[in-house]
Every structure is written in structure tokens, then in C-alpha cells.
Amino acid sequence: MGGEDARHPIRARLSAASANPRPGRARRRAEPRLPPPNGRLLAARPPRPSANRRRVSPFPHRGRLSSxxxxxxxxxxxxxxxxxxxxxxxxxxxxxxxxxxxxxxxxxxxxxxxxxxxxxxxxxxxxxxxxxxxxxxxxxxxxxxxxxxNSSRTRGAYVEKLRRLGFPPAEPRQVFGSAYCAARYLRRALPPGAAAYVLGGAALSAELEAAGVAHLGAGPEAAAAAPEQEASAAQPPPGSRAPLDPSVRAVLVGYDEHFSYAKLCLALRYLLRGDGDCLLVGTNRDHRLPLEGGSAVPGTGCLVKAVETAAEREAFIIGKPSxxxxxxxxxxxxxxxxxxxxxxxxxxxxxxxxxxxxxxxxxxxxxxxxxxxxxxxxxxxxxxxxxxxxxxxxxxxxxxxxxxxx
CATH class of the missing domain: 3.40.50.1000 (HAD superfamily/HAD-like)
Known part of the structure; x- marks a missing residue:
């Protein structure tokens, strides 16, 4: 991550995104209204002035769900x-x-x-x-x-699984996964030319790409780039000095098999940078995923909680029960x-x-x-x-x- 290209891996795509409107902007239906960018601060930290603003409903002023x-x-x-x-x-x-x-x-x-x-x-x-x-x-x-x-599958993957298991034919627009809805949210929440730092996998990246949301960090790259060694006075923690992309204005946390201390460091640094207006978004709070035979594995909620704890800020959650x-x-x-x-x-x-x-x-x-x-x-x-x-x-x-x- 030391070179100029690696430092700004999505600059070319951002330029293209600024020149061409993102898909889905011209919609007849109103989109859900967005919440304030900073979310609610956790009790462990005195509230910043920006967090004292009245919390605005994230829902549209129209139709049955009007205000x-x-x-x-x-x-x-x-x-x-x-x-x-x-x-x-x-x-x-x-x-x-x-x-x-x-x-x-x-x-x-x-x-x-x-x-x-x-x-x-x-x-x-x-x-x-x-x-x-x-x-x-x-x-x-x-x-x-x-x-x-589940943020580890695209809408297309669900359509294919429904078909494979004999369910009625479905279109992608009938599937509302937390990955797709997170991309839909960020498409509206981010200003033109801005990007998201993503803790997540290929499916989350694919939904962001389809929505026209510039992003970086998804997959194992950030974890692999950091040397596996304990921090010391002479050696800073992994991720603590990696260059930050200036276009990042949101941190999105989904299911990430490659979650690491280096990624957590980068996420925190993006959230603390500047005036603290970087969005913190989580796909869901499911803390445990059950497996056959009564076993379980940690869910995305564990990763969201780690970032929230480090940032002393509460994430805006996309998935159920939101x-x-x-x-x-x-x-x-x-x-x-x-x-x-x-x-x-x-x-x-x-x-x-x-x-x-x-x-x-x-x-x-x-x-x-x-x-x-x-x-x-x-x-x-x-x-x-x-x-x-x-x-x-x-x-x-x-x-x-x-x-x-x-």
C-alpha cells in the first residue's frame, strides 16, 4: 500500500463516477430519508456538538409511510x-x-x-x-x-438458489439483502466523488459496484498487506500508518472473513479523520450464525461492535430489525x-x-x-x-x- 497507485486505488473510478450520474438516481418513488451522518455517540464518550442535533427520521415523506x-x-x-x-x-x-x-x-x-x-x-x-x-x-x-x-450473497445468488431449490421464479428486485440495501443507502448518502472503506467480502463489493458506489478495502488485501507482528514502541500497530485515501467518507461493516486488527485500525482512522463526518454503517447486528449440529460462528454484529467500540460511535444499521x-x-x-x-x-x-x-x-x-x-x-x-x-x-x-x- 506504499505506492501512489495503491494509495489512491479508486481515483480513476471516482473521476468516471463524477462525470456520469450513478444508476438509479432518477426514481419515481421516494427513497428512505437518511439519518444524520454521525449516528449516536456511545455513553463512554461525551457527545460532540454534531451529535446533539435532533435525530431525523430516515424515512420518506410520502404515501402510507409519509413522515x-x-x-x-x-x-x-x-x-x-x-x-x-x-x-x-x-x-x-x-x-x-x-x-x-x-x-x-x-x-x-x-x-x-x-x-x-x-x-x-x-x-x-x-x-x-x-x-x-x-x-x-x-x-x-x-x-x-x-x-x-446475509451480506455475503448478492441478489443474483439468491435468485439462483431459489431456482436451484425449486422455489417460484424470482427477479433480483424481489430480493432485499443487507448488502444490496447498504449499497442503496450509500448511493444516496455519499456526496459526489466520495467512496466507502469496506470491511466485507466479494458479494458486498459486487452490490456496491452495481449501485455505482466507489469503494476500497473489501476482501483480504488489507489484512495481507500488514505484517504479522506485535506492536511495540519501535514498530507501530499494523494499519496505523498505512496511507488513507482522501475520498473515503464512509466506513461500511459487513460479514468479513478477513477481518483483522489492521482493518480495524484503518476503519478507526477514517472515522476519526477531519471533522468526524465520516459515516459509520453496519449491514446487520446478528452476533451469532447457527450451524448444523448446534454449533455456531460469530456473525457480523461482532465486527460492527468492534468498530463501534473503537470509534465510540453507534453505527446506522441496514438490516433487520431496522x-x-x-x-x-x-x-x-x-x-x-x-x-x-x-x-x-x-x-x-x-x-x-x-x-x-x-x-x-x-x-x-x-x-x-x-x-x-x-x-x-x-x-x-x-x-x-x-x-x-x-x-x-x-x-x-x-x-x-x-x-x-x-
């Missing part, structure tokens, strides 16, 4: 409704009644539609029948979308939250997002959550725990098949 006040009101209404949720089993008769008023169904993927490389038995057939049925208005096919926190990822879906398809159902296997991401956004929520027990966990939340007097309770549950998404028979 910051309506967003707050929707959350308040959702919190009140959460107190009455009972997590009822979605038996066939009840399922027919519930689905009759639904025009859009949002699915988490892993643990709901498939486990690893194997589809959940009956899931593909259930989605095929859901898509074939008319929605709430009866005059059009019901919309199916796929909303995932409202932002649902707002991306709502603005793409103009769907009505009251006629939308979120199907997931995690209470703290899928169900919480659905409840916060005023959607109906359906828990499947083919993933990480057990019914006993839900019952514990139901018994609690804590409003936050009550908000983790879904409207309905099924053992598997295939349990919907009797309600979808011709």
Missing part, C-alpha cells in the same frame, strides 16, 4: 398491539382468513425456506401456491419478497404494511422488524427459535420482550399447504 411523525406513531401503535399478541398456531381455517387479506409476504431465507443447501420440505410448494393466489385485492398475484441480513430494510421494500413495491406479513425464524430480527413496522408476523419453528422462548416472552411484563412475540406460528412453512389447496 417522521407517522413513523413514530406507527411504532407506538405497534408497541400497543404487541401487548395483545398471543402467538396463535396458524391452523388451516385461521390461515385462510389471515391470508385472504394479505397482498405481500416477506420471507427470511435460512431457517425458513432452507437449511444450508437443503430446502425445508414442502416450502417450495407452499410458496408456489402463495404466489399463484390473488392478493388482498384479488386481481393480481400475491407479491413474494425475500428479506435477509425499519430501513422494510422501507426499501415498501418504496420499491408501494406495499401496505397492514396487508403484509413477515415470515421468519428469529424473534430479535424478523419478528421484531415486522412488529415495529406494523406488519403481521409469522414465526416458523424450523430455525433458531423454540416455542418455549416465545412463551417466556409472553409471560414477561417487559414491553420490549412483549414486542418479540409474533402474531402466529407454524412448525414449518409447509403447514400453510392445507389452507392453500385448490
Amino acid at each position: 417522521s411523525s407517522s413513523s413514530v406513531r406507527r411504532r407506538q401503535e405497534a408497541a400497543a398491539m404487541a401487548q395483545a399478541k398471543q402467538c396463535r398456531r396458524l391452523e388451516p381455517g385461521l390461515a385462510r382468513s389471515v391470508l385472504a387479506g394479505v397482498e405481500a409476504v416477506l420471507f427470511d431465507c435460512d431457517g425458513v425456506l432452507w437449511r444450508g443447501e437443503a430446502a425445508v420440505p414442502g416450502a417450495a410448494e407452499a410458496l408456489g401456491r402463495l404466489a399463484a393466489e390473488g392478493g388482498a385485492e384479488g386481481g393480481r398475484r400475491r407479491l413474494l419478497c425475500y428479506v435477509t441480513n 425499519d430501513y430494510i422494510f422501507e426499501c421494500v415498501a418504496n420499491e413495491f408501494n406495499i401496505d404494511p397492514a396487508r403484509t406479513i413477515m415470515v421468519g425464524d428469529r424473534l430479535d430480527t424478523d419478528i421484531l422488524m415486522g412488529n415495529n413496522c406494523g406488519l403481521k408476523t409469522l414465526l416458523t419453528l424450523t430455525g433458531v427459535t423454540t416455542l418455549e422462548e416465545v412463551k417466556d416472552h409472553l409471560k414477561s411484563d417487559c414491553p420490549k420482550r412483549k414486542n418479540l412475540v409474533p402474531d402466529y406460528y407454524v412448525d414449518s412453512i409447509a403447514d400453510l399447504l392445507p389452507a392453500l389447496q385448490d
Whole structure:
């Protein structure tokens, strides 16, 4: 990273990006409104003057999801409704009644539609029948979308996996991964000619590239460039003196198998540089990724927390349970939250997002959550725990098949 070209690896692309408008700028639908650049500072550090500004809603002033006040009101209404949720089993008769008023169904993927490389038995057939049925208005096919926190796959990869496992054909615009939505966010948040320093892999880089967002740092390069030796008075820590690209105005943290101390140093230096207006964005807060057999590996949330701790700043989070990822879906398809159902296997991401956004929520027990966990939340007097309770549950998404028979 010592030469002039390495010091500014994306300068040529930035010049091209400045000369040509980024794709997707001319849109008829309003995009979600952006939050303030600095996020909220953590309690360990006295707030900077810039952090004392009123926090602005990141959502659009239009349509059903029209203003910051309506967003707050929707959350308040959702919190009140959460107190009455009972997590009822979605038996066939009840399922027919519930689905009759639904025009859009949002699915988490892993643990709901498939486990690893194997589809959940009956899931593909259930989605095929859901898509074939008319929605709430009866005059059009019901919309199916796929909303995932996984930033290690592109939308195209999800479309291919759905096809390979026998699910109904899907278009990339039906897939809302945290990598794509992060690219969508930065495309609007960054000023012309600015770039992002990325802690992430090839899929995150590909989505940024497709969105026209200049970036650097993705992959193993930064980690490989730093010598593996302990810091000392004579030898500074890896990454602490590497040249900084002057165009970087955001740090984006996703799933990064090559996360290292050198990358953490670079991320912190970008965030501390200048007047501190560098954005800090995380794809999701999932702290643990379950594996078959009961094991697990650390998730992206661990990496986000490391950067937040070093920077003493809270990141803006793209994925579930953040409202932002649902707002991306709502603005793409103009769907009505009251006629939308979120199907997931995690209470703290899928169900919480659905409840916060005023959607109906359906828990499947083919993933990480057990019914006993839900019952514990139901018994609690804590409003936050009550908000983790879904409207309905099924053992598997295939349990919907009797309600979808011709």
C-alpha cells in the first residue's frame, strides 16, 4: 500500500463516477430519508456538538409511510398491539382468513425456506401456491419478497438458489439483502466523488459496484498487506500508518472473513479523520450464525461492535430489525404494511422488524427459535420482550399447504 497507485486505488473510478450520474438516481418513488451522518455517540464518550442535533427520521415523506411523525406513531401503535399478541398456531381455517387479506409476504431465507443447501420440505410448494393466489385485492398475484441480513450473497445468488431449490421464479428486485440495501443507502448518502472503506467480502463489493458506489478495502488485501507482528514502541500497530485515501467518507461493516486488527485500525482512522463526518454503517447486528449440529460462528454484529467500540460511535444499521430494510421494500413495491406479513425464524430480527413496522408476523419453528422462548416472552411484563412475540406460528412453512389447496 506504499505506492501512489495503491494509495489512491479508486481515483480513476471516482473521476468516471463524477462525470456520469450513478444508476438509479432518477426514481419515481421516494427513497428512505437518511439519518444524520454521525449516528449516536456511545455513553463512554461525551457527545460532540454534531451529535446533539435532533435525530431525523430516515424515512420518506410520502404515501402510507409519509413522515417522521407517522413513523413514530406507527411504532407506538405497534408497541400497543404487541401487548395483545398471543402467538396463535396458524391452523388451516385461521390461515385462510389471515391470508385472504394479505397482498405481500416477506420471507427470511435460512431457517425458513432452507437449511444450508437443503430446502425445508414442502416450502417450495407452499410458496408456489402463495404466489399463484390473488392478493388482498384479488386481481393480481400475491407479491413474494425475500428479506435477509446475509451480506455475503448478492441478489443474483439468491435468485439462483431459489431456482436451484425449486422455489417460484424470482427477479433480483424481489430480493432485499443487507448488502444490496447498504449499497442503496450509500448511493444516496455519499456526496459526489466520495467512496466507502469496506470491511466485507466479494458479494458486498459486487452490490456496491452495481449501485455505482466507489469503494476500497473489501476482501483480504488489507489484512495481507500488514505484517504479522506485535506492536511495540519501535514498530507501530499494523494499519496505523498505512496511507488513507482522501475520498473515503464512509466506513461500511459487513460479514468479513478477513477481518483483522489492521482493518480495524484503518476503519478507526477514517472515522476519526477531519471533522468526524465520516459515516459509520453496519449491514446487520446478528452476533451469532447457527450451524448444523448446534454449533455456531460469530456473525457480523461482532465486527460492527468492534468498530463501534473503537470509534465510540453507534453505527446506522441496514438490516433487520431496522425499519430501513422494510422501507426499501415498501418504496420499491408501494406495499401496505397492514396487508403484509413477515415470515421468519428469529424473534430479535424478523419478528421484531415486522412488529415495529406494523406488519403481521409469522414465526416458523424450523430455525433458531423454540416455542418455549416465545412463551417466556409472553409471560414477561417487559414491553420490549412483549414486542418479540409474533402474531402466529407454524412448525414449518409447509403447514400453510392445507389452507392453500385448490
